């Protein structure tokens with residue numbers, strides 16, 4: 001099985017809340033809450049893919065981009081390799097999400113149903129926030 005590389009973004013507002021999107025029921029991991037992001041297209045760097053996906057899915061332009069880490073995960077039907085970025089978002093007036101969305105504190109993130117792969121991604125965020 002070929003591994004797809006996925007750029008994910010944890011966008012932070014100035015109060016330390018993170019933006020999550022609810023996935024459509026017809027998508028893989030449908031109905032679960034997940035970070036904005038998607039496949040890195042050929043010719044893109046991981047960071048340019050992250051910036052493009054953030055804009056496409058939320059209308060936001062982030063700043064202070066940082067690569068937090070990588071995580072490989074295998075679902076029964078696909079192998080994914082995630083690159084998780086964080087960024088800061090201040091111009092929230094331009095927020096335009098097609099899907100349901102929520103800004104959550106790191107503690108509140110745990111209350112939403114998320115894809116299995118996200119357990120490790122959340123660990124990365126918690127580790128970073130404790131440093």
Ligand SMILES: Nc1nc2c([nH]c(=O)n2[C@H]2C[C@H](O)[C@@H](COP(=O)(O)OP(=O)(O)OP(=O)(O)O)O2)c(=O)[nH]1
Pocket residue numbers: 006008027028029033034035036037038039080115116117118
């Ligand atoms: N966006 C996103 N995808 C996640 C997360 N956790 C997780 O396991 N995934 C999985 C679901 C999908 O199999 C894959 C991301 O694919 P996607 O459907 O969002 O994006 P894509 O660019 O590959 O596809 P598309 O937009 O062309 O439909 O990663 C997460 O937090 N955010």
